Amino acid sequence: MLYQRSSSLFAEAKKYIPGGVNSPVRAFKAVGGDPIFVNEAKGAYLYDEDGNRLIDYIASWGPLILGHAYAPVVDAVIDKAKKGTSFGMPTEIETELAQLTVSMVPNIDKIRFVNSGTEACMSAIRLARGYTGRDKIIKFAGCYHGHSDSFLIQAGSGAVTFGTPNSPGVTQGTAKDTLLAPYNDLESVKALTQANRGEIAAIIIEPVAGNMGCIVPREGFLEGLRELCNREGILLLFDEVMTGFRLAKGGAQEALGINADMVMFGKVIGGGLPVGAFAARSEIMAHLAPEGPVYQAGTLSGNPLAMGAGLAMLTQLNEHPEVFESLADKTEHLYEGFDNVLRKKGIPYQINRFGSMISVHFTNAPVMDFETSAKGNNETFKKYFHGMLEKGIYLPPSAFESYFLNDALSYGDLDETIAALDALDL
Incomplete structure (x- = not known):
């Protein structure tokens, strides 16, 4: 060629x-x-x-x-574009897509739309910290959650060491609050939790990883994380930017039978347009502004083009499982x-x-x-x-x-x- x-x-x-x-x-x-x-x-x-x-x-x-x-998505974008591309004001279709998403995904009551998977993961971590009153998070080497500073961390010299920045511009102060564990290694997570007891707000993971190739969780790995989080008061966050609405109507939670405390979505929730979202139970989402003290905002969040495309896509998936x-x-x-x-x-x-x-x-x-x-x-x-x-x-x-x-x-x-x-x- x-x-x-x-x-x-x-x-x-x-x-x-x-x-x-x-x-x-x-x-x-x-x-x-x-x-x-x-x-x-x-x-x-x-x-x-x-x-x-x-x-x-x-x-x-x-x-x-x-x-x-895909024709229904294209038609929805054209229809919405003719009426205006962005208003910075509420629209009915935001609620329609939120209602459909909540009906499809297990263990969530409310959802906040943002503009990318990176923004969804960044906002979810902030909310987890605000909800728990703790600063540290655990992530897994090889999992990608966008390019927010908290996630651009490489492994330290051992399972219980702090990570170090792997991109210039990420500060050591940010790095110290991000702990690294190998994917599929429950014992390393237990060691990190033991060494930082009472300080960890969240464990964030791709339930089926897609950024080191497709990596499937070992039997008992996610179940072990769920038990550990329940015991230690840690929130379990599923980054479903890749797996959401792809592995099942309810994403990896449904496909694997594991409930997360918070889930994050990417472009799929907007039919491929630039969009993201994070969702959780009501008691967690109640901490989010303007209802609660954890601030998050965006002029283009919930814009009608992305909402129209997302509603068309998820409607098709919901009606044709x-x-x-x-x-x-x-x-x-x-x-x-x-x-x-x-x-x-x-x-x-x-x-x-x-x-x-x-x-x-x-x-x-x-x-x-x-x-x-x-x-x-x-x-x-x-x-x-x-x-x-x-x-x-x-x-x-x-x-x-x-x-x-x-x-x-x-x-x-x-x-x-x-x-x-x-x-x-x-």
Whole structure:
């Protein structure tokens, strides 16, 4: 395939935009080469600026569960845009979407709409601290909760040490209140809790991780966190920016049978538009301004374009729950095809999956946390990524990202993807 126009556009973008992109993973630094510039998309396909058609396995990093340019969502955006794009005042559709969300998601009574998953997680941590009167949080190495200062922390020298900033601009003062634990390691969380008893406001986690590949929680891990939080008066926060409304109507809470104290959502709750939300029981949300003392605000929060798109998307998912079985079946088909092909090739590999999330890791060892994910052969991944791209398959340009299937993918698309892998020399 030719990518001459994409390369030219990237060269021009670098003159005016840092690194030529507005989000780092788009730059292809992990895999080499120049990023692909998209012209349009429809259903399961991306169409780039050079006229190539690509089968899409990122779905805008998760939210486009029903495919690109899904007609009810597009129609809702157009309808709302004709009446005005933003008012900074209440609208009826905010309540309609809130009511629908609360009816679909377990263990929440109220929801606050914001403008991104980052903002949702940042606000949820503030609310957790305000509600508990405690300062510290526990997060897991490899889980991504946006680029708020509290989350850009790397692991210290041991399970009970403080983290240190892994981005300039994040202060040591912020870092000292963020404690790091390995994903799927309940004992490390217990040790952190013991060493900081009475100081931890919240444990925040991706219930099924998607930012070190797809990492599935071990049996008993989330249950153990729930018991620990109950015992220690800690809030359990599920970052469902990726899993919300994707794994089930009620997200990971429903799919895994574990109740969180607070859940955060991203673009899916706005049909793929820039939006986020956090939600909890009434007694927690009552601490949020203007009802309570914990401040959070945003002029574009609950804007009619995002609310209209979100209502259209969630209505479809609510009325057609069979889509979740369809997505899981398609993911299983892709898994079985990839597993057969890679076994024939005789190279080290692991395939992780849950629902419609899946990832391929070129390693012999099971991938269950960030450390084991990092052991994958990145040179093999680069060959894999670019080989698939050359055959019209667009995968996440990083070995540390989950793939997200959308229901517009046909079994023909899946078989084309499997055949592309079979033709590669890895």
